[in-house]
Amino acid sequence: MYTAIGLKKKGSPIGYVKCIIWITHLLLYLISGIFLFVFVWFLAIEIRYSNRQCHPYNQSFDLPLVNLWNVSTKLRLNHYQVHGSHNSYTSSLTHQLTHGIRQFELDIHLTLSSNDQFAVYHLQLVDDKTVCYCLRECLTQIFKWIRENSTHFTIYLFIEIKSMIYEDLRVGVIGVKCKHLELVKQYFLDIFTNLILPDQIQGNYSTVTEALKQQKLDEMRNDYDYHGYGWLPLELSIGKIIPVFLDDAHNRADNIPCLTSSPDLEHRFFFIAQSHLDRSYSAIVSIGNPLSIENERQVNESLSEGKLVRILAYNKEQYKRVVNLGVHIISIDYNENDNYAPSFICNKRTAPPFCLTQNLSNHLNLL
Ligand SMILES: *[C@@H]1O[C@H](CO)[C@@H](O)[C@H](O)[C@H]1NC(C)=O
Ligand SMILES: *[C@@H]1O[C@H](CO)[C@@H](O)[C@H](O)[C@H]1NC(C)=O
Ligand SMILES: *[C@@H]1O[C@H](CO)[C@@H](O)[C@H](O)[C@H]1NC(C)=O
Ligand SMILES: *[C@@H]1O[C@H](CO)[C@@H](O)[C@H](O)[C@H]1NC(C)=O
Numbered sequence: 001m002y003t004a005i006g007l008k009k010k011g012s013p014i015g016y017v018k019c020i021i022w023i024t025h026l027l028l029y030l031i032s033g034i035f036l037f038v039f040v041w042f043l044a045i046e047i048r049y050s051n052r053q054c055h056p057y058n059q060s061f062d063l064p065l066v067n068l069w070n071v072s073t074k075l076r077l078n079h080y081q082v083h084g085s086h087n088s089y090t091s092s093l094t095h096q097l098t099h100g101i102r103q104f105e106l107d108i109h110l111t112l113s114s115n116d117q118f119a120v121y122h123l124q125l126v127d128d129k130t131v132c133y134c135l136r137e138c139l140t141q142i143f144k145w146i147r148e149n150s151t152h153f154t155i156y157l158f159i160e161i162k163s164m165i166y167e168d169l170r171v172g173v174i175g176v177k178c179k180h181l182e183l184v185k186q187y188f189l190d191i192f193t194n195l196i197l198p199d200q201i202q203g204n205y206s207t208v209t210e211a212l213k214q215q216k217l218d219e220m221r222n223d224y225d226y227h228g229y230g231w232l233p234l235e236l237s238i239g240k241i242i243p244v245f246l247d248d249a250h251n252r253a254d255n256i257p258c259l260t261s262s263p264d265l266e267h268r269f270f271f272i273a274q275s276h277l278d279r280s281y282s283a284i285v286s287i288g289n290p291l292s293i294e295n296e297r298q299v300n301e302s303l304s305e306g307k308l309v310r311i312l313a314y315n316k317e318q319y320k321r322v323v324n325l326g327v328h329i330i331s332i333d334y335n336e337n338d339n340y341a342p343s344f345i346c347n348k349r350t351a352p353p354f355c356l357t358q359n360l361s362n363h364l365n366l367l
């Protein structure tokens, strides 16, 4: 009896071995379960997207040169507020442009068939509704609208490469690489000839942020003339597109050399929208909502340094608040029944007193 009890005692050699075997089995089941899940997930992605192909785009027309506008040369991009859309690919981009949206956010996935193709939707398998599956298709839709409406207010074109495993299995594993960005850049260059790039804002300064601070100082001294740095005057930004790499979720840009650390400016193409104000590339700041005191402080600091601020507004109350705070790009969940015209208005906090929205939209036929 003593022996029998002894055998069953915790910590006895046999109980110990049994326990190890049990744990090993459990681990094996768990690991095979995970492998099986990933395999099935991968297979499902393969099957779901296998018959969606993206074709190369032939650029066969040029944008007309438009020089009709007669805007004060002292009014610049940072003096205006525009409406943008969040997850823009869920309703027609053309419809959005026609109704006043001037900022888009396109979520990008690498397609499985080859490295050089990109698809646009939110999350693999679970949320992939889109009106333009291929990135080129989305860009082409925008291009075609611009061709018909070339005096539009500057369009901010945000792209976000989905990079978490649950968002995009492949990018989640391999990470966002320079070669991906180079390709996206090539797509932009193939389709648009009318881009505004960070170098233009930087002018002769060594960083974009310095150039913007200087512009702000100039403006505080009541000097609104354009000196070759800072946000471009309207006459140079109408009809143009600003390419932006949206990096507010994970701040990956710091680890992507072709985006941030190359001293060689020719590599720099995208503006980077994220929430760290101290980066030398920080020109467009994306701040979270609901607005905490800290977020609001960041908006104030960004404005005082001449940066552009982008915030998502989920309801009317938040919308009013960010308009009054002087946020430049107010992104909303686009509703087809709403009209967001005029597509740009003078920014309550950053525009000079001579900025009058009506003059521009009525007399100059700007969209
Ligand atoms: C692109 O050009 C090729 C060759 O000129 C042509 O066969 C193809 O149909 C064109 N594709 C589109 C979308 O226009
Ligand atoms: C542009 O402005 C100038 C001076 O204000 C005016 O004489 C001219 O007619 C304007 N041009 C157009 C196309 O509105
Ligand atoms: C843009 O161009 C289209 C096609 O010419 C036209 O129907 C539309 O009214 C224009 N304006 C806007 C604001 O979309
Ligand atoms: C850049 O150019 C402006 C105007 O030409 C000049 O005032 C400024 O000092 C220059 N800045 C630098 C950093 O060279």
Ligand SMILES: *[C@@H]1O[C@H](CO)[C@@H](O)[C@H](O)[C@H]1NC(C)=O
Binding pocket: 293, 294, 296, 297, 300
């Ligand atoms: C931001 O600036 C506005 C306007 O000057 C001010 O009313 C508000 O208190 C500031 N917010 C913070 C958090 O500093």
Ligand SMILES: *[C@@H]1O[C@H](CO)[C@@H](O)[C@H](O)[C@H]1NC(C)=O
Binding pocket: 072, 354, 355, 356, 359
């Ligand atoms: C806008 O129009 C008003 C009068 O209609 C005029 O006083 C003002 O100078 C104009 N502003 C600009 C920037 O053209």
